[in-house]
Amino acid sequence: NQPIQLVHTDESGQLQLNESAVQTCFLDGEISDYPLCLICVIGEKRRGKSFLMNYILRALSCQENGHPLSLGEDDDPLSGFEWRHGDSSTTKGIWIWSKPFIIERNKEKMAVFVLDTEGSLDIRSPRDICLKLSALSMILSSYLIFNVNSNLKTTEMDYLEMYLDVAQYIGRSFDLLALQHLDILIRDWQDFKNCGKEDARAYIFQETEKLLNGSSYRLVSETLRGPLADCSLLPNPGRGLLVDSQGKLSDMEEDFRNLLTTYIFTLVGDIWLHKKTNRQRENVTCAQLVKILKRVVNVLQSAPYSFASPLQVSI
Template identity: 65%
Template sequence: MGGSSSKQPSMPREGAASFHKLEEDITCSVCLSELTDPVSITCGHTFCRNCIVSYWATPQIWGYRCPECRKVCPRDQLIPVHRLKNLVTNVQLVVREEQAKKETPPCAIPLVYTDSRGQLQTDEAAVQSCFLSSDVSNCPVVLICMIGEKRRGKSFLLNYILRALSCQERDEPISLGGEDEPLSGFEWRAGTESITKGIWIWNKPFVLERNGEKMAVFVLDTEGSLDIESSRDISIKLSALSMILSSYLIFNVNSSLKTTELDYLEMYLYVAELAGKSFDLQYLQHLDILIRDWHDSLNCQRGDAQSYINRETENLRKASRYPFVLDTLRSPSVGCCLLPHPGKRLLGDSQGSLSDMDEDFKNHLGNYITDLVRGIWRHVKTDIHGEKVTCAQLEGKLKEFVGLLQKEQYSFASPLEMFFTFENRKNMSSVKREFLNHLDNLAPASSSPFKILGVTPSKMKGRTSEAAAHFLAVYEESIKGDDSQGRQLLMEEMESILREAEDKFNDEYSKRFKKCAIGIGCAIGGGVLSLAGGVVGAAVAGTVLAAEAVALVGSTTAAVITGAVGGTVTLGAIGTGVGAGVGAGVGGAIANRKTEAEQQTTEEGGDGSGTDSQQLVAPKK
């Protein structure tokens, strides 16, 4: 795995044979493909749901037979096999991973990039393939990320980190490779033209193990987060993403911390704090300030680097210009390294080998990378509560974050504006969640059929409409920022979300109401009148539904009359004396319920379609 150039370990031959036998066992005998939405029929055989439904779509003289054993089985008894469905998914994932190992060696792939319009886009497939692989999804994650000005040797340095991590993964002494070994990994070359655009990730993590615990280490390269040629909007987005991703951040600068670097670093730190709060991730767990081309090659030791940071801290304290940078430089989570110039031989057509470096640069580079890799266990990604973040959990955070970055209407002129956007989106999700909970409370799953029949779909629609208006108003009050156009877009999106949820609930409630009516009718018919009563039960259901149909056009009184009269006359005609008694009883009960509801509504001065204000609870902010 990782950056190792050695052949990837593959599945043992015996295991592979058993595994492919398992693939055959999860194949549908109808479509001859892997089972999709598997269901079991009464004989015990399993098929894709669509396959067996299609197979039985044509009526058969001798009944519906199993495609395998030919046993007659009930058509309506399809039992979902959830464990088998999960097994199929896992098998597919392992097969894809095995194929990927054989087909492609480890390489750098784009995670975030700028498209032809200059907009940031994220590759969701890359995110999933890196962080949801079966062998690392539950592992704690470490992310080494480097930001800084373009063409200052970031990719060059990261490729040597890849070599060191590869040694660590193989449990070998840390090495930067052979003296004449060409440098490979992230694309790099000498010169002034940048190679990397956006954020790239080494697509195979280095899986390290210590004391029985595993962790996955990823390496990321960036370009554009500190680029005066890029828009400020893109710089803010890239820096925010780098901060959220990294647990070990390297800030790569040339010669010294100049005003440009301090300006950007101040912005990075502000962005990191705001973004970390929005996504519940610990920001800036560790920061290395890496000074390249240090002017004094004889004084590049750790003590010299600390003295340099102390001087910069004192200068910032006197200037009072960069409060975030000042507080950060005082933190024990910040380190500094001074690297001298690598030598003229690396500036031409060099392949980046160790033999082309000046000796002092090579020694300091080796010391820096060795210290970094040996201490990597201290830099596992954590959330704001100090809990370790797994690869799968990070993927979820990324999915949420990059979803915002992909929306073209979001252009951030400042870190605070970006923070407002994150908070507004978070509140939108919170309001939607509270609204759905409120809808569930209006008609809980435990409600009795008679309770359901006591609230017609038309009344329920009035209640949900009022609730949606209430929650929309709650969201409007929570919106942060002064952008009126952005506020309008957010309100329109929130209104659309609430309306969609409301329509779905009302549609399901209407079906539930009718099902309850039919169920009660069938229960009475089956329990009291046997075969003849089945017809009577259908009439009871029909009476209730007829009443509801009239209620939907606005006449509750007419519905009551229909229920009472229809229940007596219709059932009396079909079910003789007993049917008439049942019909009169059910029709009268419905009439009484509706009359009581109307009286209560009249006393309260309403029409019965409103929602008790105490039922509307504002979501927690």
Template identity: 50%
Template structure:
């Protein structure tokens, strides 16, 4: 039987939603409803909570609503779609409340591509984003050359758009947070990651939602060509602005990669009738 406080993964409700969330809590588990149902008396519970409650009625008694003691049976339990939709929207806000890099695309060892649709929905279909134009800033380039480092400075700037001086750069000893990066020879980013927070920027045509995207290193010597093409195509198609990152001098291999990327963009543009280069 569920007991209050048993769920150790309970998330904190953002400030401003406490009053609404308090009306969407099951009186048995004291959490936000999970698969909410309504009894004939009108009281609501999680389906699992009330189902387990039915299994252990008071001795010699019929099944009763824990709040009003009105008898009920399985046939009187009705899914409450309105409550479930409200809980889903609050959970989307809770998921977005913590700013972090989330894996949007993963590459399996078999070569298959896995796209996380839940991350797509939480980022692009959020209430303050879904009706706005999107701008995705993506970066691609050889691994271990500072892509995530650069993106974290872009994040720092986006978090401080109101600053008109150089103070947005932060103090010299201030930790650079955001997309994970670390020194060493081993690659850190695997697949494609997106920063969960959208940055709303005012333009002449209204507000635009800006997202920042980090990609696994490519164009590395000895790397599988098919993987490079897949990663490059995904990064290109996801991007409003695609940054090609190099850390030293422009090499012939960089020029060869850019030529390959341009050819890929032209073929993709012809296939879906879209201007490949903005």
């Protein structure tokens, strides 16, 4: 199994759907009738998105096989999505793990997919490409992780406001929720002694307080203070992971390792809470998602965007 590209951008900046990936992932045998969960990660490149997803893959594998949740052995090299440190970046688009994890509860089966959005916050790319990729990830996901370095900055607020605006428009058009669950995951949090849920909530409250006086980030403020959003804090993983590391658990600082374990075990342990649904809260199946995906990509291909800030988003 390996990551395959589900959506890519062509030379003109248009989104293109990989039909063979759609067939492989969503329409293979009885999977097409299963409800599904889609864990999508967006954020700036080279900030640990793929590293995180590879450990999520390990925990999901345990869940699928009925084993106690685990992030693997101490000295297991990390594999899966390309995750190396450096300036190079994987091809822009949405990448999906080629095989869903099939989990079962009370005789009901669900397919769980893990997706990585490359180029969702790339200042060297045209802004409309970043916007389209991330809005598509938001509308597809049932659990969206916005991976942020150190703290929420103006750039990320700008993008998030635009993602939400476009996702709401598309959601209304396709009977989908614009957002089911958003987790703001702050990486390299400076205060490693205060990384608990209460610390994260206090941070989000503090940040949204600053926004309430202005009109630029209405959707961000409403979302981050609402029931669909959460925040988590992870400190720096330690120098052992930064120098020629294979991503092993044994290379991590203990504080980081414990918090990473808690974060992933909570996500995977609660996975049944994050089934993909429509606006009526009815389950969406893999086959239904394919139809939605094709239509949404077509809309995003043809939609003209004109914006320089959140206040100028138009479709």
